[in-house]
Amino acid sequence: MPAEMAQKAEAVGVKKANMATLPMLGLAVLAGAFISAGAIFATTVGAGTADVPFGLAKFAVGLSFTLGLILVIVGGAELFTGNNLIIMAFTSGKVTFAQLMRNWGIVYFGNFLGSIGTALLMFVSAQYTFGKGAVGLAALNTANAKCGLGFFQAIALGIMCNALVCMAVWLCFSARSTTDKILAIIPPISAFVAAGFEHSIANMYFIPMGLFIKSWGSPAFFESIGKTAADFSNLTWGNFFLANLLPVTIGNIIGGAVMVGLMYWFIFNGKKK
DSSP: OOOHHHHHHHHHHHHHHTTTTHHHHHHHHHHHHHHHHHHHHHHHHHTTOOSSSSSHOOOOHHHHHHHHHHHHOOOOOOOOGGGGGGGGHHHTSOOOOHHHHHHHHHHHHHHHHHHHHHHHHHHHHHGGTTTHHHHHHHHHHHHHHHTTTTTHHHHHHHHHHHHHHHHHHHTTTTOSSSSHHHHHHHHHHHHHTTTOOOOHHHHHHHHHHHHHHHHHHEEEEEEHHTOOOOGGGOHHHIIIIIIIIHHHHHHHIIIIIIIIIIIHHHIIIIGGG
16 A cells, blocks of 8 residues: 555665665666667657648657556666655654765666667667668657756756656555566556656667767768758757756656655655654
8 A cells, every 4th residue: 555655665765775885876877778778769659740640640650659667666676767756764763864876876777878878789780770770760869859848847847757767666665566566667668658757767878879870870861861960959968967968857856856756755754743
């Protein structure tokens, strides 16, 4: 039941906060790679869907992206956005502020390493040239659009995203089997992707992948898609970090830690304080 889920969330938060540094970092690198796997799947599914009705195309992309969080939760990994729920253990005094910041900092860094490393590997694989360049074009369009968001728009989209991600993690606290976890993950994760919300860790793959293609893609690839690198003017490293990753991360923290973590703490655990 939800009250018991709140107790479990605190216990999990304490365990995560006290994890040794190297295992924590390793599991964070894995989470970055796992979320990237979902992004790869989503990009591939979304390639060449221009003639498909908007909602149906977004639903297919969102459904495929759920692979990422399924791998994180069932496979076991440390994801920054989900770890925003450690705020519950902190608010109850079971985790110090230093422990909270240590976990978030290490996990965020590890997620970045896993995501951008996966993007480099995927670029070397030339998978972006598949489908006569349709996969690469989808990657470029996605990254370019993300880098063109307004600062406060990106915060708002980040808030909505991690509210749903943390709800998926929260629902998993009620699960009794692997099947339960998978079924709890699919609706909220596919919803946030289909709706166009912004996930900081996913963007650590989506945007660098677009940047790698824009900078190093072969002339033959750009000829195949009928575009040039100049057509993706929003796509710069500066826009990646300042116009997307910074505001989206702020939004993710608000959505996950405040709208889900602190809200459930107040409802179920705060009355005990």
